[in-house]
Amino acid sequence: MPSILADDLRIDSAMTLNQVKAGCDVRIRLLSGPSCDRLRDLGFCEQLMLRKISGGRNLVCSICGTRMAISRELAEQVLVSPVG
């Protein structure tokens, strides 16, 4: 399973949510880090689409029709790949 994921990530050129430009739509590839459970509770799950609305100290993104503000440290744990 991990090797498949690693392949996936390489193919999709995954980046963290912090690295995404504001206004871009992305798909969540993997959550990795100590706060994964918390993120999952809030709806950040693999395969879901989200749009980053603004960056900065905390970033705002729209996920499943809800806007969430999360800290940079949390966004660091969300690996995403661009859509389209």
Next chain:
Amino acid sequence: MSTASDAPTTIALIGNPNAGKTTLFNALTGANQHVGNYAGVTVSVKSGEAFSAHGNKLKVLDLPGCYSLRANSPDEKVALDALNGQLPNQPKPDLVVCVVDASSLERHLQLTLQVIELGIPCVLALNMVDVAERTGLRLDPVKLSEELGIPVVPMQANAKKGIIELKQAIRFPLPAAPHAHWATDPDHAENSRRAFITRLCELAARRPDAHQQTLSDKLDSVLLHPVFGWVAFLGIMFTVFWSIFSFASIPMDAIDGALGSLGEWVGSKMAEGDLRSLIVDGVIAGIGGTLVFLPQIVLLFLFIGLLESSGYMSRAAYLMDGVMSVAGLSGKSFLPLFSSAACAIPGVMATRTIDSAKERLVTIFVAPWISCSARLPVYFLLIPLILPKEGGAWQQALILFGIYLLGIVTAFIVARVLRGRLGPDKSINHFLLELPPYRLPQWSYIFRHVFERAWAFVAKAGTIILGLSILLWALGTYPKSDSEDAGEQLAHSAMGRIGNVIEPVVKPLGFDGRIGTAILTSFAAREVFNSTLSVIFNVESDDEEAAESLLREKVSAATWPDGKPLFTPLVIVSLLVFYIYALQCLPTSAVVAREAGSLKWAVGQFLFMTGFAYVAALIVYQAGKLFGF
């Protein structure tokens, strides 16, 4: 009938924050609700009564909003305890109503699945279907119900649509506990839940386009903008404060006048004596001193309610996160500190929304440093005394601004130091906030909220202030002297003697025994300072404005026994500094003890703030003297 005993069936409302639980709770229970706070628990569970469609009595519990049953935060712990029947005085719920926001089912169904896995009978309230349909989401409640194995009721709680259907779904006998057929592998519970939700949403909640530009998005592009967002934020905050100070004065004058007339009327009906003095000077004057701030508190809560209910408050917390981090706090501390500008009591109570226990304690600790409305009477008496002549409104405003700034800056510095000393939290608390869509305010909810808070203020602050007013009255009245002169009587009384005793303590700050007495009496509530000075300097006038200017005249004419003026500008600045920093508010201490869960914290805060105020005033006076002021 399923219940053999007379006890009503208990149903619990559970759901993510902003799913509409409280709206549904209010729609179900009407005005028939009561709020219960559990000592030592940071959040409250509301309970109320309702009737099912068949007339059976239901007890409805409104659990705090939570994202999962993992019990990460105090709210989630309370919700889990409530579901397991482990809360004191609350029975285990017979049925759980999972409230979900239909427009973000992918996120909200997580919690529902966890509740179903607990094995409690369950009904799904599919709230805000109007919002979901407006965004083009195609919902299939029947399919949802079939797949989940529980009744699903589409509804719109804020318009009271679907309430009857929900009550019909809570029929007797209660629906059987559903089978969590997706939970086949306990080791991968999370994954199987996720897979099931994805499949379920594809079947029963199809999204045409996940990202449409809604009105909220357009508003956010301005209100969360790095430049315009701040302009809007400052504009809103300025409007709130300006309105509180300008509109509250009308009802405040009315309350003041009404209590004055009540005092006169009671005075005229009673024979002269101690009882009359107790009722007029002790009880009515004491309660009046508290009630007079009610309009400001009501207005502040009205604005906070408006900002919260419209969805702006979380944006304010988001914007302020960077500023608050200077003090080692997060954006979530902004609302409590903002509320403290009206009164520290609601401010301390508002800290319940902060996840981190240590951040919460620090916020509680520094909240009283934000100058509250009770300090204003003292400031307004003293500030004109520093200025050479009457007038100069902008100079007064500037000094007042400086006073507020000094309080805020000190609060930030102390918070920073204290946060460092408390050490990091056991679990890291990242900044995490849901920004709900902008909505029109729900007036019924706001009015109820304002009324609840106002009543809490009157009841709690009122009882403590009443007791203290009676005590202070007794200290100022006994033992009695033969003199008719009120000033001499005060000097002879226990309070006057205490003043003499404490003069050596306050002399290094530039104060004499009379100011010392006024400070001492105002330890229970700051605004008592003015009334004590009126008694000490024997100011009596029916007209309040005349009384105030007369008091100011007498105060500026007061001298030490050797003829030197007592209230020099330096002494006044020293006194102002003392009032900015000292925690002279017993009701606040009482609330801090309750909210922090320990008397030690409240006592520590009181001693620290008083000590800090003393040292600060001492430094100001002694340094000022050194520089020849």
